[in-house]
Amino acid sequence: RKPTLAVVGATGAVGTVMLQILSQHADIWGEIRLVASPRSAGKKLAVRGEETEVMALSEDAFDGVDVAMFDVPDEVSAQWAPVAAAKGVVVVDNSAAFRMDPDVPLVVPEVNPHAARVRPRGIVANPNCTTLSMIVAVGALHAEFGLRELIVSSYQAVSGAGRDGVDTLRRQLQLVAGSELGTSPGDVRRAVGDDTGPFPEPVALNVVPWAGSLKDDGWSSEEMKVRDESRKILGLPGLRVAATCVRVPVVTTHSLTVHARFEDEVTVDRAREILATAPGVVLFDNPAAGEFPTPADVVGTDPTWVGRVRRSLDDPTALELFVCGDNLRKGAALNTAQIAELVAGEFTAG
Numbered sequence: 109r110k111p112t113l114a115v116v117g118a119t120g121a122v123g124t125v126m127l128q129i130l131s132q133h134a135d136i137w138g139e140i141r142l143v144a145s146p147r148s149a150g151k152k153l154a155v156r157g158e159e160t161e162v163m164a165l166s167e168d169a170f171d172g173v174d175v176a177m178f179d180v181p182d183e184v185s186a187q188w189a190p191v192a193a194a195k196g197v198v199v200v201d202n203s204a205a206f207r208m209d210p211d212v213p214l215v216v217p218e219v220n221p222h223a224a225r226v227r228p229r230g231i232v233a234n235p236n237c238t239t240l241s242m243i244v245a246v247g248a249l250h251a252e253f254g255l256r257e258l259i260v261s262s263y264q265a266v267s268g269a270g271r272d273g274v275d276t277l278r279r280q281l282q283l284v285a286g287s288e289l290g291t292s293p294g295d296v297r298r299a300v301g302d303d304t305g306p307f308p309e310p311v312a313l314n315v316v317p318w319a320g321s322l323k324d325d326g327w328s329s330e331e332m333k334v335r336d337e338s339r340k341i342l343g344l345p346g347l348r349v350a351a352t353c354v355r356v357p358v359v360t361t362h363s364l365t366v367h368a369r370f371e372d373e374v375t376v377d378r379a380r381e382i383l384a385t386a387p388g389v390v391l392f393d394n395p396a397a398g399e400f401p402t403p404a405d406v407v408g409t410d411p412t413w414v415g416r417v418r419r420s421l422d423d424p425t426a427l428e429l430f431v432c433g434d435n436l437r438k439g440a441a442l443n444t445a446q447i448a449e450l451v452a453g454e455f456t457a458g
């Protein structure tokens with residue numbers, strides 16, 4: 109039997125990509141039900157080439173549903189995922205509400221697919237886009253070399269902050285286009301005005317060393333997510349992780365520099381072999397030919413792209429990498445879809 113799928117949050121930035129992915133992937137689903145806030149109910153959206161009417165989020169929307177993918181704010185997931193799970197629906201949740209719950213697995217199918225089978229609360233969590241943009245490559249290297257420490261900096265696209273993030277960058281770019289701004293302190297800020305959208309500072313002609321909310325001792329929520337989620341996905345609760353998360357004027361595709369330290373000496377040749385053959389990873393690394401991944405080329409693609417692979421000059425156990433991943437695809441909708449497809453296999457097998 110083909111399982112019934114509900115897409116909750118079908119009209120959002122991630123939901124829109126989700127409908128494209130569902131239309132592109134093998135058609136394993138029976139009914140696909142689109143669910144969103146009452147404000148969007150009645151809208152029609154195309155999925156698998158069919159116009160489908162959006163239903164309002166309610167308990168009844170989960171009647172007869174086998175798997176539900178949630179792409180909604182944390183508080184909406186916190187309220188509604190348990191409602192769906194209580195009706196026997198397996199929820200794949202892309203919010204932060206359950207990621208660190210010990211009874212909720214946090215799954216990246218290329219790294220820890222087995223974890224998706226043990227889900228005491230009926231919920232499987234999808235990691236944050238920043239973690240997801242690097243973890244497939246890091247997980248492949250960990251499987252071979254044994255990871256000891258991660259030091260990363262992110263270069264995060266504005267669509268990580270949703271439609272408002274993209275609208276804010278586009279508006280600001282129009283306000284600074286063709287100008288000679290960026291030559292004296294505060295000139296960009298004056299040009300874009302006080303409305304910096306979801307960002308604390310102008311993002312056009314700028315980089316902003318902040319993403320998320322303030323946590324203890326000056327760390328941001330985004331930096332804590334990279335640390336906590338990497339530890340949980342890799343099954344390394346004591347992993348040393350230091351992240352600095354930075355917003356850059358890119359629409360979609362997060363990038364990260366990664367310093368990864370392993371148990372023993374590593375070689376670049378072996379690292380390159382692993383990355384070149386790891387599922388979900390593309391090694392694109394030939395600086396002599398000007399080849400390395402950039403967000404402008406990676407956007408719209410599924411894999412994690414890795415370039416600039418070097419062994420640390422001062423530590424033969426460590427590698428330096430530059431990694432790019434589309435934050436709306438692998439960073440959100442694609443990984444959620446992959447988890448849902450793993451779970452769907454249990455229905456079709458049974």
Ligand code: 2RA
Nearest residue numbers: 237238264268269319
């Ligand atoms: C961001 N990672 O890029 C966040 C979204 N979950 O803002």
